[in-house]
Amino acid sequence: MEEFVVSQASAVSRIVAARQALLKDASNGRSLDRAGDREARLGEPERLLFDVRAGRISDFSMPTAMGQVRLFVTLD
Secondary structure (H helix, E strand, C coil): CEEEEEEHHHHHHHHHHHHHHHHHHHHCCCCCCCHHHHHHHHHHHHHHHHHHHHCCCCEEEEEECCEEEEEEEECC
16 A cells, blocks of 8 residues: 655545546446445545545545555645
């Protein structure tokens, strides 16, 4: 797992990009078939986005196209 130290703005950008990729996969039918699983997968980036913006989370892991990454957020 790769680890990065990023600014809060960079972390938000990465979360938004991951969320957009999940939405694109869901619209192409590549998401999980069960509606509850799909909603859970799409809800995780939403929660991360709100928590990082509010400064409640400064260390988290998230999936990317290249695998899991761990981000350490520096509060600006």
